[in-house]
Amino acid sequence: MSGKSYxxxxxxxxxxxxxxxxxxxxxxxxxxxxxxxxxxxxxxxLNELPPQVTALHLSGFDGGKTxxxxxxxxxxxxxxxxxxxxxxxxxxMIEDDPERVAESLFAHVHGVVxxxxxxxxxxxxxxxxxxxxxxxxxxxxxxxxxxxxxLEVAQEVIQKGPYITGQTSSDNDFVPLAVELVxxxxxxxDRALFELFPEFRHSADLADAEFSEEDDEPKFLQRSTKxxxxxxxxxxxxxxxxxxxxxxxxxxxxxFS
Amino acid sequence: xxxxxxxxxxxxRPPRLIRALACLARREAGEEAAILADExxxxxxxxxxxxxxxxxxxxxxxxxxxxxxxxxxGLEHLVPGEDDEAALDLLIDNGAEQAFxxxxxxxxxxxxxxxxxxxxxxxxxxEYVNGRIKAVFFELCFADxxxxxxxxxxxxxxxxxxxxxxxxxxxxxWLRRHHHEGPITDxxxxxxxxxxxxxxxxxxxxxxxxxxTGQKEFERFVSAVRKTKPDFEEGFxxxxxxxxxQHKTIxxxxxxxxxxxxxxxxKLRGRSAMKTLFAELENYAGSxxxxxxx
Numbered sequence: 162m163s164g165k166s167y168x169x170x171x172x173x174x175x176x177x178x179x180x181x182x183x184x185x186x187x188x189x190x191x192x193x194x195x196x197x198x199x200x201x202x203x204x205x206x207l208n209e210l211p212p213q214v215t216a217l218h219l220s221g222f223d224g225g226k227t228x229x230x231x232x233x234x235x236x237x238x239x240x241x242x243x244x245x246x247x248x249x250x251x252x253x254m255i256e257d258d259p260e261r262v263a264e265s266l267f268a269h270v271h272g273v274v275x276x277x278x279x280x281x282x283x284x285x286x287x288x289x290x291x292x293x294x295x296x297x298x299x300x301x302x303x304x305x306x307x308x309x310x311x312l313e314v315a316q317e318v319i320q321k322g323p324y325i326t327g328q329t330s331s332d333n334d335f336v337p338l339a340v341e342l343v344x345x346x347x348x349x350x351d352r353a354l355f356e357l358f359p360e361f362r363h364s365a366d367l368a369d370a371e372f373s374e375e376d377d378e379p380k381f382l383q384r385s386t387k388x389x390x391x392x393x394x395x396x397x398x399x400x401x402x403x404x405x406x407x408x409x410x411x412x413x414x415x416x417f418s
Numbered sequence: 419x420x421x422x423x424x425x426x427x428x429x430x431r432p433p434r435l436i437r438a439l440a441c442l443a444r445r446e447a448g449e450e451a452a453i454l455a456d457e458x459x460x461x462x463x464x465x466x467x468x469x470x471x472x473x474x475x476x477x478x479x480x481x482x483x484x485x486x487x488x489x490x491x492g493l494e495h496l497v498p499g500e501d502d503e504a505a506l507d508l509l510i511d512n513g514a515e516q517a518f519x520x521x522x523x524x525x526x527x528x529x530x531x532x533x534x535x536x537x538x539x540x541x542x543x544x545e546y547v548n549g550r551i552k553a554v555f556f557e558l559c560f561a562d563x564x565x566x567x568x569x570x571x572x573x574x575x576x577x578x579x580x581x582x583x584x585x586x587x588x589x590x591x592w593l594r595r596h597h598h599e600g601p602i603t604d605x606x607x608x609x610x611x612x613x614x615x616x617x618x619x620x621x622x623x624x625x626x627x628x629x630x631t632g633q634k635e636f637e638r639f640v641s642a643v644r645k646t647k648p649d650f651e652e653g654f655x656x657x658x659x660x661x662x663x664q665h666k667t668i669x670x671x672x673x674x675x676x677x678x679x680x681x682x683x684x685k686l687r688g689r690s691a692m693k694t695l696f697a698e699l700e701n702y703a704g705s706x707x708x709x710x711x712x
Contacts, residue, residue, distance in 0.1 A: 251446055409453075409513050411460055416519045417468065 172206050179214050184221040191229040200233055207234045216245035220269060231273045236282070236289035239273060244295045247394040255394075259387040260306060267303045271338060284345035291342060291349025295396040300342060300353035302389040307335045308357065314339045315354055315361070318347075356392075358383055433490035433567040435517075438505040450510045457514040461485045469552060480560070487559030487569050489514055492521030494570035524573060525555045531580035532587055535609035536705075542605075589613060589665035590629075596660070598626035611706030613672050616657065618682055618702065622646075623653035627660065630706055633696060640695060643686050650683065676702075 171194050178187035191203050207215060207230060215238055218230055234242075246266065254262050274286050290296045304311040310333060317325045325340055343350045354361055360382045384392075442451055462485045463472060469484060471477025489509075496517060497505040509517060529550045532541075540546055554576075558569040590609035593616045594602040612629050619628035622643055631639070654673055661669055676683060682698045700707060 411457070412515050412519070414464055414468070416461060416464060416515050417522055418519065 168202060168206055168209070171202070172209055175206060175218070176210060176214050179218045184218060187218055188228055188230065191233075195229060203229060204233045204235055208238050210238070212238065212241035213245040213248070215239070215242035216248075219273065220246055220249070231276050234273065236285040239286060240289035240293060240296060243290055243299055244293070244396065244398050246299075247295075247390070248397045250390065250394060255387060255390045259385070259390055262390055263302050263306050263386050266299060267306065267335070267338075270299065270303060271334065274338065274341065283341060287342050287345035288349060291346050291353060295393060296349065297352035297356045298389055298393045298396060300349070301356035301384065302386060302393060303335060304339060304353060304357050305384065305386040305389055307333050308383055310336050311339055311354070311357065314343070318343055318350070322347075356384070356389070431566045431568075433486050433561040433563060434493040434502070434505060434570070435486050435490045435509075436563050437502040438493060438509055441503050441506045445506075454509060454514060458485060458489070461489070461515060461518050469555065483560050483562060484555065485518065486563050487561035487567065488518045488521040488525075488555070490521070490561060490567060491524055491559055491569055491573060492517035492519065494573075495524055496520050521559065522555070525558060526551055528573065528576060528580065529554055531577075532583045533580060535583050535586040535590070536607070537587060537609075538606040583609075585665075585668055586610065586613070589661075589668040592662065592665050593627060593629040596627045597629040602630055606705065608704040608706050610672075611702065611704035613669055614676065614680075614702035614704075615706055617654070617669070617673050617676050618680065618699070620653040620657035621648065621650040621683060621686065623648035623650070623656065625653075625656045627657065631703070632707065636696060636699060637692055640686065640692060647687070 171190060174190050175187045178184075178190065191206075194202050194206070210218075215230075215234065219228070219234065219239070219242060221228075246269065250262055270290070274283055291300060314325070314336060325343060339350070342353065439454075442454070462478065462481045465484050465488070466472035466477050466481035470480040472481070493505045493508065497508055529547055533550075558573050558576075561567045561569060586609045587607065590607060590612035593612050594604075594607070615631055616627055616629055619626075619631070619639060622639055628635075628639075654677070658666065658670065658673070680702065682695060682702060685695055685698065
């Protein structure tokens with residue numbers, strides 16, 4: 162049996178499993194597919210799943226849990242799926258603890274980007290993810306957890322371009338991600354930065370002046386984590402254009418029966 | 419503070435569908451709203467085609483009003499009480515069509531029940547019934563989404579009234595089946611008339627049930643009562659003893675009334691002319707007086 166003919170069945174199986182909430186079973190289906198047909202088959206399936214399904218599946222695996230899907234998801238498919246992550250956040254979550262939501266977002270992005278040591282794949286993932294508006298907002302949201310360090314990285318970028326080391330005044334997990342993003346796509350980095358600091362100007366002088374301020378409070382406009390989360394949620398695409406009216410069929414004129 | 423100084427309490431009661439949809443606005447955006455909108459539009463289109471006019475804006479508008487009321491009626495029935503969140507859950511889980519179907523079934527069941535204690539062939543004909551379905555559907559379900567809607571209470575009132583009418587008819591039909599000359603199988607029935615006859619004739623204390631009479635039979639009855647002077651109450655007790663439990667309340671209510679107010683029973687023992695008595699009887703028996711036996 163050729164791998165190709167197997168794909169639609171696997172795709173449907175995984176979609177159904179994910180939508181019914183059985184992430185571990187979906188993952189198991191991937192594992193079996195890898196054994197039988199190799200990595201390529203799974204990557205292909207992940208490529209073809211509707212992005213909201215990919216998002217649902219991947220969001221179940223972050224930080225501690227590793228998944229075949231996080232290892233194998235094609236960069237473009239992952240980037241598309243990011244748009245749907247925000248769909249599951251309620252107002253309450255955002256209002257009560259925006260940092261926690263942002264941290265889980267970071268855990269997800271970090272988990273996928275640093276899933277293995279393949280630098281080329283890492284850069285492809287970051288470049289694809291930061292190429293969209295919601296991608297920029299996602300990175301801005303993550304960076305909003307450590308705005309001071311991000312500004313330091315920004316200053317270093319202005320001075321050294323992509324040949325940066327990522328040495329900042331305090332160690333945290335966000336800096337390596339920021340540095341990798343700069344290396345992967347300077348354009349994407351810029352957009353994330355502007356999303357976080359709408360008044361940021363690409364001038365060494367200005368950055369220097371801002372950086373020299375010793376106050377904790379930035380002297381220019383910074384979007385809050387909460388605000389960015391709301392911005393992100395507004396960008397969740399509607400899947401309405403897809404002809405899918407739930408699983409319910411109209412009963413037609415039986416409504417008069 | 420005395421009552422007349424209190425401000426008027428104006429309770430806003432939009433149709434149940436509108437109240438359920440208001441809950442939707444407070445929830446996370448999802449595709450449920452889009453699906454629901456699709457379904458409601460679909461129902462409106464079908465209602466327009468069947469009852470109003472799907473080719474004019476006015477027809478569609480009227481169909482929309484009917485859809486709002488139809489779905490609301492179904493929701494009130496399926497989710498009793500004030501829980502609009504639960505009503506919304508039902509709409510999302512089972513679909514607006516199911517709610518509308520439930521509402522429309524209520525209308526159909528209502529029309530299938532007798533409207534009054536009088537029944538004949540015409541009232542049971544499909545043409546009449548279909549016309550009534552449309553009329554009652556408009557009466558109960560034509561709802562302005564922006565205004566208060568009382569359709570469900572109206573439905574409950576109409577339903578209660580028809581339950582009563584049906585009970586009266588059933589009691590009368592039982593009396594007809596046990597008519598002392600054999601069952602009466604006429605399709606036209608004036609249930610109140612049948613019960614009145616049975617009660618009046620029970621005064622003779624013969625133990626027989628009379629559900630229909632003519633002039634001759636009535637004259638015989640009057641002379642017999644005047645001659646033998648029976649105890650009315652004994653006769654009534656004999657009648658009540660024969661009636662099965664499910665019909666007892668209906669007949670007992672009327673018996674209590676006639677015992678006090680029935681002019682035929684009052685004049686039976688007197689010297690009133692037969693003609694006067696028969697005229698009085700017509701007031702009670704209505705169309706149940708046998709035309710051929712007159």
